[in-house]
Amino acid sequence: MAILITGGAGYIGSHTCLELLNAGHEIVVIDNFSNSNPESLERVCKLTGKDFKTYFVDLLDKEMLEKVFLENEIEAVIHFAGLKAVGESVELPLLYYQNNITGTLNLLEVMKHFNVKKLVFSSSATVYGLTERFPISEDFPVGALNPYGRTKLMIEEILKDLYISDQEWGISILRYFNPIGAHKSGMIGEDPFGVPNNLMPYITQVAVGKLTQLNVFGNHYPTVDGTGVRDYIHVVDLAKGHLMALKKTCSTGKLESYNLGTGNGYSVLEVVSAFERASKRKIPFKIVEARKGDVAICFADPLKAKKELGWVAEKGIDEMCEDAWRWQSLNPNGYDVNKDLVSPYLKSSEDFFVGNK
Ligand code: NAD
Numbered sequence: 001m002a003i004l005i006t007g008g009a010g011y012i013g014s015h016t017c018l019e020l021l022n023a024g025h026e027i028v029v030i031d032n033f034s035n036s037n038p039e040s041l042e043r044v045c046k047l048t049g050k051d052f053k054t055y056f057v058d059l060l061d062k063e064m065l066e067k068v069f070l071e072n073e074i075e076a077v078i079h080f081a082g083l084k085a086v087g088e089s090v091e092l093p094l095l096y097y098q099n100n101i102t103g104t105l106n107l108l109e110v111m112k113h114f115n116v117k118k119l120v121f122s123s124s125a126t127v128y129g130l131t132e133r134f135p136i137s138e139d140f141p142v143g144a145l146n147p148y149g150r151t152k153l154m155i156e157e158i159l160k161d162l163y164i165s166d167q168e169w170g171i172s173i174l175r176y177f178n179p180i181g182a183h184k185s186g187m188i189g190e191d192p193f194g195v196p197n198n199l200m201p202y203i204t205q206v207a208v209g210k211l212t213q214l215n216v217f218g219n220h221y222p223t224v225d226g227t228g229v230r231d232y233i234h235v236v237d238l239a240k241g242h243l244m245a246l247k248k249t250c251s252t253g254k255l256e257s258y259n260l261g262t263g264n265g266y267s268v269l270e271v272v273s274a275f276e277r278a279s280k281r282k283i284p285f286k287i288v289e290a291r292k293g294d295v296a297i298c299f300a301d302p303l304k305a306k307k308e309l310g311w312v313a314e315k316g317i318d319e320m321c322e323d324a325w326r327w328q329s330l331n332p333n334g335y336d337v338n339k340d341l342v343s344p345y346l347k348s349s350e351d352f353f354v355g356n357k
């Protein structure tokens with residue numbers, strides 16, 4: 001029996017594949033590589049010494065999805081696949097609704113057809129929208145601020161309706177705060193296409209000389225130094241949270257939402273300082289206007305995940321920065337593949353199966 005990982009080649013997916021394999025799980029990955037590179041999975045194989053099947057499949061292609069379920073004995077699904085750039089979602093809302101919502105509906109229909117009813121879903125702290133009180137716990141009101149966030153919220157609603165209709169489903173909705181860092185080996189990490197939208201990959205690219213300076217978005221927030229505060233969480237801690245959620249979902253069923261965060265907030269300038277300590281490099285920065293739609297402060301109350309999943313984030317901000325820096329300095333160009341040349345698989349839609357097995 002295998003765990004199906006959608007979007008397994010991506011940043012969080014690849015780290016979770018590694019943890020699952022190390023914990024002795026069998027996995028099957030599907031990805032359309034729209035925002036990732038098969039090289040991440042090659043490296044997961046190398047790091048774990050374990051092999052697994054990878055399918056070049058788009059969730060919008062329901063027939064191919066069915067083929068994956070036919071060819072493998074899937075017992076549960078961890079569903080990472082989705083588009084995630086907030087700004088892009090404002091420009092291209094239909095793409096986001098189509099990819100994230102239709103993709104998830106296809107997945108759920110196929111799961112139901114094959115009687116696979118255990119799911120761990122990647123949601124986001126973005127579903128809390130504008131919140132005045134902190135830390136944020138799971139029972140806080142939700143309300144998304146952009147199309148990306150609305151896709152997460154809509155999927156959460158769809159999952160709740162599904163569970164109400166049939167309580168054989170077991171579903172964990174994981175609301176991630178701000179994942180950063182990389183695996184200790186420096187072999188897998190975050191590899192955004194183009195100029196990074198997010199703070200840590202922007203900082204690491206400044207450190208490695210690909211970008212000249214960091215733009216700090218606003219310094220008039222009601223925070224320690226006026227810059228935005230977030231709950232940064234090490235991607236390996238986050239990956240481990242999926243294993244705990246999977247265990248719980250498979251053993252008890254139910255539908256539950258969990259915050260995956262550390263409970264600690266750091267400002268942009270505190271992250272810059274931590275990164276400078278870790279990398280021993282200076283990060284030049286300039287204060288610019290606040291980014292539209294940004295919240296001042298966001299950090300989690302992670303107690304529910306501790307109580308019910310037995311999970312706590314263990315790694316602090318210094319380790320997050322050290323690991324992010326190791327990944328970026330060892331891989332200044334990420335997985336180092338031009339998107340057009342990503343892999344032979346992408347050139348031929350007939351080349352459906354990518355895996356080594
Ligand atoms: P990522 O872009 O690195 O990974 C997503 C993967 O899904 C990519 O490999 C992409 O190619 C694949 N994918 C996208 N659409 C697909 C489709 N239709 N069919 C098949 N594969 C498809 O992103 P990530 O940072 O690893 O995030 C994983 C999940 O976590 C996403 O759902 C994201 O919205 C959510 N999330 C991420 C963050 C974050 O800051 N990274 C925060 C909160 C939630």
Ligand code: UFG
Binds near residue numbers: 202229
């Ligand atoms: N920031 C800068 N300069 C940059 C990038 C970011 O100053 O170049 C600041 C932001 O203003 C914010 C902080 O750094 O104060 C973190 O910004 P990120 O873009 O890294 O992260 P966000 O909290 O804005 O958003 C991220 C994901 C969302 C997700 C959310 C909650 O991008 O998709 O975390 O999980 F919804």
